[in-house]
Amino acid sequence: MSSDDDAKDLATEHMVDYDRHSHMQSNLVRSRKEWLKFAVSKTGLQSPEFRLLDLGCGPGHTAIEAVKPSIEAYRQLSPDGxxxxxxxxxxxxxxxxxxxxxxxKSGYLIDKNIRTEASVGSFYDVMASxxxxxxxxxxxxxxxLSRAMLITSPGTVWYADLTGDARSAFMQLAQSDWTRFLRSRAIELTSGGCVIVSTLASIPDPNETNGIRGSARHLYRAIHKVAAGMVDDGLLSKEALDRFIFPLWFPTVDDVLNPILENDDLAAAFDVLEASVEDAAVNPQDAYGDYLAQPDEYAELYAGYVRGFGESSLRLHLFDRCAATQEESDRLTHAFFERFEALYRKEPGRYASETLTLTLVLQRR
Ligand SMILES: C[S@@+](CC[C@H](N)C(=O)[O-])C[C@H]1O[C@@H](n2cnc3c(N)ncnc32)[C@H](O)[C@@H]1O
Structure with missing residues (x-):
C-alpha cells in the first residue's frame, strides 16, 4: 500500500449527464423538506438577509429542490425580507x-427580493464569508472524499470491503475530510444558523466486513464482478483493478458525530439537533425496484445511475490506466457498461442497490 502516490484528481471530475440519472438523489432531496422547514424555524428571522448555502449543489433540478422548501418556510416568517x-x-x-x-419556470427567481450567487471551490474549505x-x-x-486515492485494494472497489492498511489509510482521509467539513461550516454559519447534511450512509451489521453495512453494497460488488471479468478476458490489467477504489465514504452515525465529541472547538461550536441513519424514504431495498418486471429498463437505469456518478472515476483511474489511447479507453468504458447492463438484465434484483440515508442537523451556537 502506498499513500504518498495518492491520485491528485478531484473525486468527481467530469460527472456524466447528472440530471438524467439522479433519480435516487432527487428522492432523497425531496424527503428532506420537513427538516428544512424545521431548520428555518430554529434559525428564525435573519438580518440583514436570510442566506442559504447549498454545498455540492450539482448542475440539475435537485439544486432547486434543495433550496425551495427553505425559501417557502422563510417567506412564512418574512414575506418580503x-x-x-x-x-x-x-x-x-x-x-x-x-x-x-x-x-x-421551475426556478425560484420569480419570488421578489431573492438574489442568487455561486461559490466555486471545495466544501472541505470555507465557501462563504x-x-x-x-x-x-x-x-x-x-x-x-476530497481526492481520489491510490491504495492496494484487491477484491473490491468499495471502501466498506477494505481491510488492513488499505482500510486504515482510507479511513484516515475520510475522517480528516469530515472534520474539515465541520470546521468550515462552523466558520460560515451565523450564530443560531443550521447545517443539514443528508447522504448515503452505513449502519452496524455484524455479518458484514468491518461490522458495517453500507448503502449500495450489492451494486459496488457487481461493479467489481464486471471489472474482474474484464481482467479475466484480458481487457483490463489486474494491477490497475487492484489499485482502483471509488473515493466514496458512507458514514455511520458514530462516524459523523466523532469529530464533534473528540474536538473541543467543534463541541463548542455545535448543538446536535438530529443524527440518524434510516432506510431511504423511497425504494430503500432496490433503487429501481419499480422496474423489476421490465428487465431491459431495470438494467438500463442501473447502468445509467452508475454512469452518472461513477463513469468519471472509472475512466480516470481504471480504464485510462489500461488503455494506450483515448479511443481504447472509450472502448473499455463501452465494454464495461455493456457487461454491467447485461448482468442486471440477466438477474433483476440480485444486485439491487439498497439506500440508507443519513440525516444530520447541527445548530451553530
Ligand atoms: C451526486 S451530486 C449531488 C448534487 C445535488 N446536491 C443532489 O442532491 O442531487 C454530488 C455533487 O457534489 C459535488 N462535490 C463533490 N465533492 C465536492 C467538494 N469537495 N466540494 C464541492 N462540491 C463537491 C460534485 O461536483 C457534484 O456536483
Missing amino acids: TIAVCHGDQPHNDWNALFALIGG PGSVSIATCFVASHW
Whole structure:
C-alpha cells in the first residue's frame, strides 16, 4: 500500500449527464423538506438577509429542490425580507445548466427580493464569508472524499470491503475530510444558523466486513464482478483493478458525530439537533425496484445511475490506466457498461442497490 502516490484528481471530475440519472438523489432531496422547514424555524428571522448555502449543489433540478422548501418556510416568517441563495460546487460543475434552471419556470427567481450567487471551490474549505450563512445544506455530496486515492485494494472497489492498511489509510482521509467539513461550516454559519447534511450512509451489521453495512453494497460488488471479468478476458490489467477504489465514504452515525465529541472547538461550536441513519424514504431495498418486471429498463437505469456518478472515476483511474489511447479507453468504458447492463438484465434484483440515508442537523451556537 502506498499513500504518498495518492491520485491528485478531484473525486468527481467530469460527472456524466447528472440530471438524467439522479433519480435516487432527487428522492432523497425531496424527503428532506420537513427538516428544512424545521431548520428555518430554529434559525428564525435573519438580518440583514436570510442566506442559504447549498454545498455540492450539482448542475440539475435537485439544486432547486434543495433550496425551495427553505425559501417557502422563510417567506412564512418574512414575506418580503431579502433572501440570498448561494450554490456551492467545484469548478467543473455545469454552472450554465444550473443557472438556466434557476432562472427558468421551475426556478425560484420569480419570488421578489431573492438574489442568487455561486461559490466555486471545495466544501472541505470555507465557501462563504464568516458568520454569513443562515442555513447550509449538503445533499448526496459529502460522501465524496476530497481526492481520489491510490491504495492496494484487491477484491473490491468499495471502501466498506477494505481491510488492513488499505482500510486504515482510507479511513484516515475520510475522517480528516469530515472534520474539515465541520470546521468550515462552523466558520460560515451565523450564530443560531443550521447545517443539514443528508447522504448515503452505513449502519452496524455484524455479518458484514468491518461490522458495517453500507448503502449500495450489492451494486459496488457487481461493479467489481464486471471489472474482474474484464481482467479475466484480458481487457483490463489486474494491477490497475487492484489499485482502483471509488473515493466514496458512507458514514455511520458514530462516524459523523466523532469529530464533534473528540474536538473541543467543534463541541463548542455545535448543538446536535438530529443524527440518524434510516432506510431511504423511497425504494430503500432496490433503487429501481419499480422496474423489476421490465428487465431491459431495470438494467438500463442501473447502468445509467452508475454512469452518472461513477463513469468519471472509472475512466480516470481504471480504464485510462489500461488503455494506450483515448479511443481504447472509450472502448473499455463501452465494454464495461455493456457487461454491467447485461448482468442486471440477466438477474433483476440480485444486485439491487439498497439506500440508507443519513440525516444530520447541527445548530451553530
Ligand atoms: C451526486 S451530486 C449531488 C448534487 C445535488 N446536491 C443532489 O442532491 O442531487 C454530488 C455533487 O457534489 C459535488 N462535490 C463533490 N465533492 C465536492 C467538494 N469537495 N466540494 C464541492 N462540491 C463537491 C460534485 O461536483 C457534484 O456536483
